Amino acid sequence: MASEEDDCPVWLADDGPFVVVLDPLDGSRNIDASIPTGSIFGIYKRLQELDHLPVEEKAMLNSLQSGTKLVASCYVLYSSATIMCTTFGSGTHAFTLDHSTGDFILTHPNIIIPPRVIECRHSYVNKVCCFFVMSGQIYSVNDARYFDWPEGLRRYIDTVRQGKGKYPKKYSARYICSLVADFHRTLLYGGIAMNPRDHLRLVYEANPLSFLAEQAGGKGSDGKLRILSLQPVKLHQRLSLFLGSPDDIEELQSYGDVQQKVNPGYEV
Numbered sequence: 001m002a003s004e005e006d007d008c009p010v011w012l013a014d015d016g017p018f019v020v021v022l023d024p025l026d027g028s029r030n031i032d033a034s035i036p037t038g039s040i041f042g043i044y045k046r047l048q049e050l051d052h053l054p055v056e057e058k059a060m061l062n063s064l065q066s067g068t069k070l071v072a073s074c075y076v077l078y079s080s081a082t083i084m085c086t087t088f089g090s091g092t093h094a095f096t097l098d099h100s101t102g103d104f105i106l107t108h109p110n111i112i113i114p115p116r117v118i119e120c121r122h123s124y125v126n127k128v129c130c131f132f133v134m135s136g137q138i139y140s141v142n143d144a145r146y147f148d149w150p151e152g153l154r155r156y157i158d159t160v161r162q163g164k165g166k167y168p169k170k171y172s173a174r175y176i177c178s179l180v181a182d183f184h185r186t187l188l189y190g191g192i193a194m195n196p197r198d199h200l201r202l203v204y205e206a207n208p209l210s211f212l213a214e215q216a217g218g219k220g221s222d223g224k225l226r227i228l229s230l231q232p233v234k235l236h237q238r239l240s241l242f243l244g245s246p247d248d249i250e251e252l253q254s255y256g257d258v259q260q261k262v263n264p265g266y267e268v
């Protein structure tokens with residue numbers, strides 16, 4: 001088991017079938033203000049071919065598995081409702097805690113990130129009428145960092161918020177600064193959630209959430225590459241993270257230069 005809060009993974013049992021990587025409390029700086037927080041989990045199979053190695057070594061290598069090897073991912077959102085959203089590789093499904101029984105009830109089966117534009121067709125006598133319902137025009141980023149962003153990311157955000165992107169509607173901004181909450185909204189409402197600086201962790205945050213995004217028909221990217229295709233080399237490896245609908249991620253990536261390399265370490 002490897003936790004974002006610990007320097008090294010721990011080996012719990014020789015015969016445990018699974019490896020768990022977790023961020024136990026994401027968005028912790030929000031707690032005193034009662035802003036939503038969350039937990040994130042990724043689950044892999046134990047690599048039995050490494051069983052002969054010393055404990056520290058096999059604990060580390062088991063925790064550094066590629067995101068493509070995830071067998072399950074989950075986040076729990078602590079907000080006006082407590083929601084557990086999971087994937088076992090066959091869709092993304094969310095369960096809401098019923099406080100009266102302690103059970104998690106399946107409330108959001110087969111979540112699909114809303115596509116940016118939904119085409120509706122209606123048939124009338126001798127006529128097919130087609131119109132579009134716009135959906136998902138939301139971007140989520142800490143744009144106080146605007147002047148540290150690369151030129152491509154600035155152009156992308158400037159473009160979509162003026163309604164001059166591929167879809168002709170001005171985007172709205174939403175940023176909670178709690179990754180689980182920002183991602184949960186993106187799953188349900190669409191759009192794109194991002195942290196372009198190398199702050200979030202590949203193992204504990206980017207991989208599990210990208211697996212959930214993909215299983216909901218979306219994408220997880222570092223601005224250039226599919227997150228799940230990246231091989232972790234360090235347990236606490238940080239990177240740029242973009243999660244959202246396929247249209248939004250593809251449009252963002254077309255701007256090329258979107259990873260924030262200047263990261264002075266912000267106070268708040």
Ligand SMILES: O=P(O)(O)OC[C@H]1O[C@](O)(COP(=O)(O)O)[C@@H](O)[C@@H]1O
Nearest residue numbers: 026027028142177178179195199268
């Ligand atoms: O300061 P930024 O760049 O807006 O980063 C905020 C992000 O950092 C987090 O608080 C996680 O940071 P920690 O891992 O240091 O707790 C996310 O929940 C949030 O999305």
